[in-house]
Amino acid sequence: NAGVMQxxxxxxxxxxxxxxxxxxxxxxxxHVYWYRQLPEEGLKFMVYLQKENIIDESGMPKERFxxxxxxxxxxxxxIQQVVRGDSAAYFCASSPPRMNTExxxxxxxxxTVV
Amino acid sequence: xxxxxxxxxxxxxxxxxxSIINCAYSNSASDYFIWYKQESGKGPQFIxxxxxxxxxxxxxxxxxxxxxxVKHLSLQIAATQPGDSAVYFCAENNAGNNRxxxxxxxxxxxxxx
Numbered sequence: 001n002a003g004v005m006q007x008x009x010x011x012x013x014x015x016x017x018x019x020x021x022x023x024x025x026x027x028x029x030x031h032v033y034w035y036r037q038l039p040e041e042g043l044k045f046m047v048y049l050q051k052e053n054i055i056d057e058s059g060m061p062k063e064r065f066x067x068x069x070x071x072x073x074x075x076x077x078x079i080q081q082v083v084r085g086d087s088a089a090y091f092c093a094s095s096p097p098r099m100n101t102e103x104x105x106x107x108x109x110x111x112t113v114v
Numbered sequence: 115x116x117x118x119x120x121x122x123x124x125x126x127x128x129x130x131x132x133s134i135i136n137c138a139y140s141n142s143a144s145d146y147f148i149w150y151k152q153e154s155g156k157g158p159q160f161i162x163x164x165x166x167x168x169x170x171x172x173x174x175x176x177x178x179x180x181x182x183x184v185k186h187l188s189l190q191i192a193a194t195q196p197g198d199s200a201v202y203f204c205a206e207n208n209a210g211n212n213r214x215x216x217x218x219x220x221x222x223x224x225x226x227x
Binding site for chain 1: 218
């Protein structure tokens with residue numbers, strides 16, 4: 001059973017371009033979470049999705065950021081018109097449907113905006 | 115808003131000693147707590163969890179203690195090894211909070227040979 005797969009591992013974008021980060025959850029996991037981490041800091045919740053539904057996007061900026069988890073395929077975190085402040089590590093985690101269970105994390109995508 | 119915080123940002127221990135990493139939380143409704151370990155350049159890795167109906171839970175070389183009275187959580191690592199060097203995060207969750215984890219800032223553990 002492969003773990004949570006994120007790609008790409010590293011992504012470099014120029015200011016104004018779009019960044020697409022992909023996350024394939026563990027098999028059997030229907031819940032996906034996206035977190036952002038700056039160097040030397042903890043993880044900040046961005047969005048929580050189930051298949052085809054956004055459950056909680058309270059941590060995601062209202063503009064330029066969007067997330068989806070389609071019925072088929074990976075979850076996508078999309079950042080439009082990137083700015084230097086978007087540079088960070090973005091982690092995806094997945095968990096099974098039952099409550100109060102640990103989430104398993106991917107290795108992250110490190111986005112650098114130049 | 116309510117959040118999880120850590121008492122010590124850094125901790126340095128000798129190899130073979132026991133390590134104790136502390137965490138304070140403020141949301142009394144939280145009913146599930148997790149410790150994660152994050153090595154440089156990697157994603158967080160689950161270590162151990164505990165539910166609010168328990169005070170203590172033991173794993174392999176690790177023990178988590180939960181004191182709900184003072185809203186305090188600790189992670190004890192026995193016979194600390196160089197491979198334990200990492201940043202440790204505690205995270206809390208409650209079933210009514212859409213299952214999202216609230217994370218503390220992290221404690222960096224450095225193991226000296």
